[in-house]
Amino acid sequence: MPNIKVQPSGNIYEYEVGKTLLEVLLEEGIFVDNPCNGKGLCGKCKVRILEGELSEPEDTERKLLKQEEMENGVRLSCLVKPETDLEIELMQKERKHQVLTGGYIPSFAFDQDIQKIVVEIQKPTLEDQTSFEDQILRQIPKASLELGCLQMREFVSGQVTVVLHGNQVIQIEEGNTTEKMYGVAVDIGTTTVVCTLIDMLTGKELAHASMINAQKHFGLDVLTRITYELEHPEDGVEKLQKALVNSINEMIEDICCQAEVSKEWIYEIAVGANCTMMHMLLGVPATSLGRSPYAPVFVCGKDIKAKEIGLCAAEGARLYCLPSVSAYIGADIVAGAYVCQLQKESGNVLFIDIGTNGEIVLSSHGRLLCCSCAAGPALEGMNISSGMRAAEGAIEDVTITESGIEWKVIGNEKPIGICGSGILAVVKELLRVGLVRKEGAFIKLNKLEESDYRFHMLQENGKKREFILSEEQKLLITQGDIRQVQLAKGAILSGFLALLKKAGIQMEDLDKVMIAGQFGAHLPADSLVGTGIIPKEVQEKLVYVGNSSKTGAYMALMSAKVKREMEELARQMDYMELGATENYERLFSECLIFPNVK
């Protein structure tokens, strides 16, 4: 078999001829960005060929690569099928990503499902042969005991700690272990997964860990991953589940190590996630979520043994998955709505989670309406020609002044790309200085005097105009990039307005607009308003709530009442399918127009 040497690690892998280079690398667990899942559309899966022979690039590849890149041996790994020994260099480094863990939390009383009770087990005698089980049940009459707990235990006498989940005994431990009771709150996003270790006795957060969702190998967005399931009926569901479970287990190891806690003391794991991630975590096929009419297999909260899906914690630990509403209003949004206490609002409050999908919930005098709009991944820095996720080296803010273009880079490094907040800031600035018109097109270069400070910021590439963000790093903002932001804006704003219309209220009736989500938190109000994603009228009413999905998981872990209320809230949320609302297309195209901010 031929082999591939991968730089910079220098590792060598044998491979089977017939697969694309991207497939070979992903199978070896080597990360190569592949937003279009190897379909030859996105142009992101670049690698540099250092040695070895490959067939000449065809038209598709030529269109996606710059001349200069081809001269330097750059190829798109999904479009080449190697046959001989190769040496390649990876072009995207996995960098430390910015992940949000904290956030707003309402006050609530702790009443955990998990409890520990110490009982005294008498040594049996010939006169009293009361069983171990009966001795426990006499001391905790409400408890019910599964055979599994007894299978974990020999007959011991003396102090024994009974771990209860509600009234169910889930574990029996020798001695008094009541001082050790931990849980893990998890937020599974399509892009990142966040875990927090909680001391369930005090509610204190002890350690955090986060990582990029390991399912990235199967595609960057949920639809591509669903397609992967469809195309791999034999093991797709299992592989996607394993990727998530392994990531969570890895993070559990990490947080336990940070806090010097044994994972044997973790009795409950609570998870907030979108509906697709929840299906995939539980090993339930998600294919119905990817095609009309988008019916999920389940939406109710799930309470199962953590080990049933391979999570590493205490032997009897439970896994609680928060409830969802529909395919596109998942448990992460129910958690967010709960954390913002939308069900208790007496006025009009709008909640928006900005990500690849913008999910919006409107609470209007106690009525809860929600919708989901396909914003696309632009606001996460994806599908943008120089785009990248919010990681070191990403431009996160841009200002255009008469003396030039200023930017802020994550980690204060040299810029290598632009992330979601950066692209939004550029578009806001381009609109402000009049280089982009409200319809979304760059102005013509001949409309500018050569002495105008903006003249040298634009260039013409054939018929296309481009904004030169960094000459040195060759970072450009293309007309296509502006279009991506415009589509995201149109989607979110139209969802926003459609909900107001359905509830029969006006913009000025809104008391608060709450911005949630990993990405929302990094999008400043002036960019959201400057690009028209959020109307100017509510700028003063914006409240950032952080990662409310993980906060919801934390609250569920610490309170059985919260779990019940979340289930109730999910049932109360009325889902509105935007595409099915009257005149939606017209509303959407009106919402594509950028605001006049000059």
Ligand code: FES
């Ligand atoms: S072009 Fe190769 S993954 Fe998109």
